[in-house]
Amino acid sequence: MSRSKATATGFIAVLLWALLALFTAGSAPVPPFLLNALTFAIGGAVGVIWVLARGRMSVLRGINWKIYAFGTAGLFGYHALYFSALRLAPPAEAGLIAYLWPLFIVLFSGLLPGETLRTGHIIGALVSFVGAALIVLRNGASFESGAVPGLILAGFCALTWSGYSVLSRRLGTTPTEAVAVFCVLTALLSVPAHLMFEATIWPDTGFGWLSVLALGLGPVGLAFYVWDIGVKRGDIQVLGVASYAAPLLSTLVLIGAGFAQASWQLVAAAALITIGAGTAALASRRA
Template sequence: MMNVSPAHPARRARLLATGAAAVTVVLWASAFVSIRSAGGAYSPGALALGRLLAGSLVLVAMLVVRREGLPPRSAWRGIAISGVLWFGFYSVALNWGEQQVDAGTAALVVNIGPILIALLGARLLGDPMPPRLLAGMAVSFAGAVTVGLSMSSGGGSSVLGVVLCLLAAVGYAGGVVAQKPALGRASALQVTTFGCLVGAVLCLPFAGQLVHEAADAPVSATLNMVYLGVFPLALAFTTWAYALARTTASRMGATTYAVPALVVLMSWLALGEVPGLLTLAGGALCLAGVAVSRSRARAAAPETIPGSQPERAPDSV
C-alpha cells in the first residue's frame, strides 16, 4: 500500500494560499489604474458606491450558489468594522486621492498600510513589536513625506492627494486587523460578502451622484467601475481573505509590497503615467522602511527550550 506523506496536504494548502495572494496582488495593482481612469467621469463617492454595488451582486450570487448563509454572530463585529473602514472609507479616500496624484504614487503611499497593520496587530492582537518595527515605520513615513514634497510643485492638490492616500492606508490597516479574527469564525466568502454590503450601505448617500454621473459617463468609465467591483473587489478581496485566514496579518500585508512596482508598469502602459525620480525615491524609502521592520524576523534564529521541539512558523504565504 502506498503511503501518502502527511506533508502533502500542508504543501498543497500553502500553494493555494500563495496563489490566492498572487491573484490579489495583481488585481489590486490593476485597481489603481482603473480607479485613475474611471475617476475622470465619476466622483469619489459615486465610484465607490458603484464599485461596491457591482461587487455585492457578484458576492451575494456566489454566497447563494455555495449556500453558505449568514456568518455567525461572533464574526459580525470584525465584519462590520472592516466593512466601514476598508470597503467604505478606504474606497472613498483612495478614489479621491487618485484624482490628485498618479496611480503609481497612490500605490506607493497606500503601501505604508502593512507597517500600520503590524502596529495595530501589536496593540490589539498581541503581536510582538520589536524596535526595528518602529524604525521601519519612521523610514516609511519619511518616504511618504518625500513623495508629497516631490509632487507639491503643482500646488496643494497633490499634497492633499498624498494625505488622502495616507488616510486610505489607515483605513486599510484597521480593516485588515478587524477582519483577521472574523476569519476564525466565518468563511472568507462570508466575511468578504457582508463586509462589502456594509461598505455599500455606508456609501448610499452618494446614490444620487452615481445615478446622475452614470447618465453622462462614457461607457469605458462605467466598464472600469464594473471591473473594479467584479475583479479587484469581489474576486481579489475573497482571495485575500482566503490567504489571510491561513497566515498572519503582517505576513499577508507584506505580499502587497509588490503592488507599487506593478502599478507603475500598468499605469505606464495604460495611462502613460510614470512618477518622477524624487517620487520613486520616496517610494523606495517606503519599501526600505518595510525591509527594516522585517529584518530581525528574517535574521534571528528561533529560540527553543531544551528538550522541546522548535515551534513551526504559522505563516503559509
C-alpha cells in the same frame, strides 16, 4: 490552508490593487461615490453568487450583526475618507499619507496574540515606505496650510484600513463569506453619499463601462475576499510590507498603458520595496 499559502493568497489582493489606478482612470468621468456604489455592488453580487453556489447562505445568517457593522465601517469608511482626502488635499501628498497603512499594519500586528514584532519588520516597513514615497512624490510635493484638513483625513484613512486589517485577524473564526455582505452594505451606503455630494455622471464610453466592471470584479471585488484570507490565516507582517508593491506595480501598469512615463524613481523604488519586503520576510522566518 497553510500559513504560507494564506499569505500568498492575501498577496493576490496587492496584485489586484495594482490595477486600481488604471481602471479608475478608465472609468472617468464617474464621480467617486457613484463609482463606489457600482463597483461594490458588483463585488458584493459576485460574493453572494459564490455563497449561494457553495450552499453557505445559512452561514451568513449566523454571523453577529456587530461583525457586519465592523466590516462595512472598514470598507466604506476607508473609501469615504480616501475620496474626501483627495478632494481637500493634493493627490500626491494625501496619497502618501494614506499609504501609511502597510506600516501601521506591521506595527499594530505586534499587539496581536501569537505575533512577534521584530526589528526587521519595522526596518523593512520603513525602507519599503521610502520606496513607495519615491513613486507617490515623483512629481514633487508642496504641503500647503489649506490642505491640512485633507491630510488629516488621509491619516484617518490609513488608520481605518490598517485597523480593519489587523482586527480582522481577531475575527479569524468569521467566514470569508461575510465579506460579500460587507460589499453589499458598502454599496448601499455609497448611494446616499453620492446623492448628497455628487452629480450623477455615467460612463460615456464602452471602455468606461468595462473599467467599472473590471473594478468590481477585481480591485473592489475579489481583492477583499483574498485579503480577508491573508490577514486572518497568513503572515500579516509580511503582507503589510509586501503591500508597498502596489504603488510600484500600479505605476508600471500605467506606464504600460501609456498613462505615465518611466523614471529613475521607479528603479530606486523597486529596489527599496524589494529590500524592505525581503527584510520583513527574513524577520518572520527567524521568528
